[in-house]
Amino acid sequence: MPVQRSEHNPILRPQDVKPSRPDFEVTCVLNAAVTRLGDEIILLLRVAERPIVDDPQTSRVPIFDPAKGELVLREFSHADPHYNFSDPRGISGPEGHYLTTLSYLRLARSKDGIHFTVEDQPALFPATEYETFGIEDPRISKIGDTYYIDYVAVSPNGIVTALASTQDFVTYERLGIIFAPDNKDCMLFPEKINGKYYALHRPCISGLGKPQIWLAESPDLLNWGRHRMIAGLRLNGWEDLRIGGSAPPFRVPQGWLEIYHGAGPGNRYCLGALLLDTDQPWKVLARSAQPFMQPEAKYELKGFFGNVVFTCGVLCEDGIVKIYYGAADEYMAYAEAPLQEILDGLELVENR
Amino acid sequence: MPVQRSEHNPILRPQDVKPSRPDFEVTCVLNAAVTRLGDEIILLLRVAERPIVDDPQTSRVPIFDPAKGELVLREFSHADPHYNFSDPRGISGPEGHYLTTLSYLRLARSKDGIHFTVEDQPALFPATEYETFGIEDPRISKIGDTYYIDYVAVSPNGIVTALASTQDFVTYERLGIIFAPDNKDCMLFPEKINGKYYALHRPCISGLGKPQIWLAESPDLLNWGRHRMIAGLRLNGWEDLRIGGSAPPFRVPQGWLEIYHGAGPGNRYCLGALLLDTDQPWKVLARSAQPFMQPEAKYELKGFFGNVVFTCGVLCEDGIVKIYYGAADEYMAYAEAPLQEILDGLELVENR
Numbered sequence: 001m002p003v004q005r006s007e008h009n010p011i012l013r014p015q016d017v018k019p020s021r022p023d024f025e026v027t028c029v030l031n032a033a034v035t036r037l038g039d040e041i042i043l044l045l046r047v048a049e050r051p052i053v054d055d056p057q058t059s060r061v062p063i064f065d066p067a068k069g070e071l072v073l074r075e076f077s078h079a080d081p082h083y084n085f086s087d088p089r090g091i092s093g094p095e096g097h098y099l100t101t102l103s104y105l106r107l108a109r110s111k112d113g114i115h116f117t118v119e120d121q122p123a124l125f126p127a128t129e130y131e132t133f134g135i136e137d138p139r140i141s142k143i144g145d146t147y148y149i150d151y152v153a154v155s156p157n158g159i160v161t162a163l164a165s166t167q168d169f170v171t172y173e174r175l176g177i178i179f180a181p182d183n184k185d186c187m188l189f190p191e192k193i194n195g196k197y198y199a200l201h202r203p204c205i206s207g208l209g210k211p212q213i214w215l216a217e218s219p220d221l222l223n224w225g226r227h228r229m230i231a232g233l234r235l236n237g238w239e240d241l242r243i244g245g246s247a248p249p250f251r252v253p254q255g256w257l258e259i260y261h262g263a264g265p266g267n268r269y270c271l272g273a274l275l276l277d278t279d280q281p282w283k284v285l286a287r288s289a290q291p292f293m294q295p296e297a298k299y300e301l302k303g304f305f306g307n308v309v310f311t312c313g314v315l316c317e318d319g320i321v322k323i324y325y326g327a328a329d330e331y332m333a334y335a336e337a338p339l340q341e342i343l344d345g346l347e348l349v350e351n352r
Numbered sequence: 353m354p355v356q357r358s359e360h361n362p363i364l365r366p367q368d369v370k371p372s373r374p375d376f377e378v379t380c381v382l383n384a385a386v387t388r389l390g391d392e393i394i395l396l397l398r399v400a401e402r403p404i405v406d407d408p409q410t411s412r413v414p415i416f417d418p419a420k421g422e423l424v425l426r427e428f429s430h431a432d433p434h435y436n437f438s439d440p441r442g443i444s445g446p447e448g449h450y451l452t453t454l455s456y457l458r459l460a461r462s463k464d465g466i467h468f469t470v471e472d473q474p475a476l477f478p479a480t481e482y483e484t485f486g487i488e489d490p491r492i493s494k495i496g497d498t499y500y501i502d503y504v505a506v507s508p509n510g511i512v513t514a515l516a517s518t519q520d521f522v523t524y525e526r527l528g529i530i531f532a533p534d535n536k537d538c539m540l541f542p543e544k545i546n547g548k549y550y551a552l553h554r555p556c557i558s559g560l561g562k563p564q565i566w567l568a569e570s571p572d573l574l575n576w577g578r579h580r581m582i583a584g585l586r587l588n589g590w591e592d593l594r595i596g597g598s599a600p601p602f603r604v605p606q607g608w609l610e611i612y613h614g615a616g617p618g619n620r621y622c623l624g625a626l627l628l629d630t631d632q633p634w635k636v637l638a639r640s641a642q643p644f645m646q647p648e649a650k651y652e653l654k655g656f657f658g659n660v661v662f663t664c665g666v667l668c669e670d671g672i673v674k675i676y677y678g679a680a681d682e683y684m685a686y687a688e689a690p691l692q693e694i695l696d697g698l699e700l701v702e703n704r
Contacts, residue, residue: 097560130581133560157581158561177579179532180555180566203532206558208449208485209510214532223575227529229482229509 002341003293003323008114010299010331017047017106017118020125024049024062027101028304030326032108033140034313035147041315042169043108043116043324044123044138044149045332048101048304059091062102063133064126074098089305096156102126103134105151107169113315113322114334124164124172130155135162139312141188141248143197148221150199152184153177161186161201163221178224179203179216185244188221189256189281197221198281200230200245200258211242213260213274215282228282231260231274238264238291239272246271247314247323249281252339256281259321259342261310262291269308270294271323273342286346292337293323303328354693355645355675360466362651362683369399369458369470372477376401376414379453380656382678384460385492386665387499393667394521395460395468395676396475396490396501397684400453400656411443414454415485416478426450441657448508454478455486457503459521465667465674466686476516476524482507487514491664493540493600495549500573502551504536505529513538513553515573530576531555531568537596540573541608541633549573550633552582552597552610563594565612565626567634580634583612583626590616590643591624598623599666599675601633604691608633611673611694613662614643621660622646623675625694638698644689645675655680 014026028048035042051060057078065072076093078085084092091098105124108116126135133154141148146165149172153162158181166172179186182204189198197218204211213231216224233239239262247259256276263269270291277283295307311325319339327333366378380400387394403412409430417424428445430437435445443450457476460468478487485506493500498517501524505514510533518524531538534556541550549570556563565583568576585591591614599611608628615621622643629635647659663677671691679685 154560156560156562157564158555158557159559160579176577178577180535180553180568180579181557181561182555182559183532201532203510203534204558205510205533206556207511207534208506208508209533210508212509216532218575218577219571220575223570223572223577225528225530225570225575227512227532 002345003335003337005297006114006334009297009333009335010327011114011334012043012045012108012116012118012332014330017045018120019049020047020104020122023052025052028330029106029332030329031137031310031312032324032326032332033138033149034315034324035140035142036315037169040109040111041113042140043110043332044140044169045106045108045118046103046136046138046312046326047106047122048103048134050101059085059100061091061098061100063098064102064131066127066129066132071102099133099154101134103136103154105135105138105149123169124149124151127174128153130157130160130162130177132156137184137312139187139248141190143188143190143221148188150178150186150188158182159184159204175222178222182206185213185246185261187245187248187258189249193281194279199224200249202244211244213243213245230276230282231284231287238262238268238270238294240264241267246311249276250314250316251278252316252343254343255285257316257339257342259311259314259323266307267305268295269310271309271311271325273346275343275346284349287349288342288345289347290345292342292345293335295328297327297333299331299333300327303330305329309333354697355687355689357649358466358686361649361685361687362679363466363686364395364397364460364468364470364684366682369397370472371401372399372456372474375404377404380682381684382681383489383662383664384676384678384684385490385501386667386676387492387494388667389521392461392463393465394492395462395684396492396521397458397460397470398455398488398490398664398678399458399474400455400486402453411437411452413443413450413452415450416454416483418479418481418484421479423454451485451506453486455488455506457487457490457501475521476501476503479526480505482509482512482514482529484508489536489664491539491600493542495540495542495573500540502530502538502540510534511536511556527574530574534558537565537598537613539597539600539610541601545633546631551576552601554596563596565595565597582628582634583636583639590614590620590622590646592616593619598663601628602666602668603630604668604695606695607637609668609691609694611663611666611675618659619657620647621662623661623663623677625698627695627698636701639701640694640697641699642697644694644697645687647680649679649685651683651685652679655682657681661685
């Protein structure tokens with residue numbers, strides 16, 4: 001079997017993470033970015049929290065208030081007919097939409113890549129008017145000596161991709177919004193290609209288009225242009241609804257390997273791969289015919305949002321793709337796949 | 353009355369424009385960009401065409417085929433139950449959406465700014481895979497000696513903002529997609545501000561956000577970043593649903609004046625103004641309390657899509673704002689408003 005799940009899975013569960021304040025509970029720990037720092041493996045976890053509420057007929061929603069610089073809690077009675085509480089992830093009302101949990105980023109460290117120690121304090125917490133509903137799904141790309149972290153910032157302004165950087169994962173610098181709403185699933189290539197930086201991203205489409213994978217280029221990582229759609233949906237049962245880049249692309253002898261996710265009927269999320277041309281990364285040379293990983297384990301099938309395997313980062317070392325992934329939107333899990341097995345599953349593509 | 357409409361309105365009607373081929377008819381001429389070139393006023397018109405069809409039970413849809421480099425016509429029988437023909441602007445089917453007309457850009461010249469001669473050939477015609485359904489709503493900003501034209505490109509890849517440039521309105525260079533889908537209502541500031549280029553744009557939002565006005569900055573006009581939402585919707589009856597920049601901003605003593613559009617109930621489109629800070633254009637200093645122009649004339653109230661005044665460009669000369677605008681999405685019209693009247697209608701804003 002190509003993908004070998006860790007016997008320690010899930011490697012992190014909500015109860016392994018101390019909430020950021022005593023009146024909150026952690027509901028999900030998922031979709032971590034990964035990198036090596038010194039002799040450690042670092043996970044930058046997405047942690048989702050919510051206020052503890054005793055009354056099941058009340059929801060208390062955490063919102064970051066940029067003016068106050070702190071969270072405020074907005075309380076809703078389920079008896080209020082102006083609001084819709086049917087989706088456990090959100091509340092809809094006449095003035096807009098709220099999220100029931102607030103996500104932020106938290107660091108975890110490990111020597112063996114399996115047993116992680118989660119830091120007590122958030123690494124990146126909402127801090128701007130674009131982050132009032134939380135920050136989600138980070139990706140790390142080490143470019144030169146700097147770790148660049150892009151992440152999804154959520155607010156009533158929309159869903160955007162923002163950029164931050166760090167040298168040490170102790171202090172972080174926010175570098176602004178690099179992709180306007182709605183945009184997520186962005187990952188930076190780890191080096192310049194012919195003098196330009198490149199990023200994959202996933203514009204979210206309200207009109208004619210579909211949720212597909214785009215490429216942009218940049219002179220400086222801050223300003224992006226020459227957007228091109230490079231990989232589209234396929235009606236094949238596992239990537240019919242939506243696709244997006246997942247892990248930052250890494251070099252293989254044949255080009256750049258991009259581990260991406262596809263969602264098909266029932267919002268089941270699987271992982272596939274794209275092989276991009278080394279010098280012209282807008283050219284998709286080959287693509288997984290079938291997902292190389294799909295929800296199978298109990299912790300993948302059932303959770304906050306079941307039937308999901310979703311990675312925001314892998315390490316490719318010694319011919320092994322080491323996959324850190326969110327399982328059922330609730331847990332962090334780990335699996336290994338031989339690089340060659342993933343490459344062997346690729347089919348040449350005539351068109352994307 | 354502040355806004356004086358031309359007695360010659362509409363100044364251009366579909367029958368004033370020769371179709372690009374004999375089997376097509378022009379349905380709309382609208383939303384022109386405007387600039388001065390030598391001793392002439394130039395309009396870069398959006399022209400919408402469709403194949404002439406004798407059978408009312410048949411629709412023939414024009415699509416640009418990038419592989420062939422020409423238009424192909426796709427025919428639909430209205431008896432086909434797989435397709436929905438209820439909207440005259442589009443056809444929906446299982447594989448996606450089609451537009452019933454194809455738009456492209458056409459040049460018109462005038463000495464007096466009222467009587468225009470329309471060139472026989474298109475100026476910019478669909479030419480890429482991002483333009484298969486047409487190109488729409490151009491804006492012209494003269495920066496240095498170069499005229500930059502941004503326009504909306506429409507295809508099954510989504511609705512994007514693309515950039516082109518010209519020195520002479522004879523030859524044009526396409527410069528790629530500057531804002532990923534969905535994005536429209538982009539206008540470049542005509543000069544650098546503290547060393548950076550700026551643009552207003554309107555991301556179209558599928559999730560939490562709303563259709564509002566954003567600002568981006570750029571080192572080179574090609575790559576854009578630091579996206580900021582600068583002006584939001586207001587529940588005031590004329591800009592409740594959607595707003596977007598309309599004319600490229602121009603300098604006034606108090607800052608930058610941006611003529612924008614707002615749509616309220618019933619998709620009625622009006623024009624208002626924003627005053628932006630001279631050095632920090634992300635700061636909205638003042639905003640129209642009421643639209644300074646709204647659909648009133650017969651050709652604004654009734655047409656391809658009625659109840660619309662929509663400008664893609666104005667000239668501000670000798671204290672007069674000369675407004676070239678699309679009326680009812682079918683005609684080009686002209687009006688003048690004293691700059692001071694527009695400024696007098698602005699209210700200081702505490703927040704956007």
